[in-house]
Amino acid sequence: MRALPAEIRVNSERLSHLLRHLERELGLKIKLTRHLRKLQQTRAELLGFMGR
Incomplete structure (x- = not known):
């Protein structure tokens, strides 16, 4: 048994379209x-930690 998220959030119309088959299947x-x-917050913190 695998645990799957109930929802996946994306910020790109293209990515949303590409993932539609997963939504159905x-x-x-x-x-x-x-x-x-x-x-975005995690990315900023990681880049800050890395000194970028």
């Missing part, structure tokens, strides 16, 4: 959003 929900706040 696995029963996931693909949600198009303008900002991926936690991802």
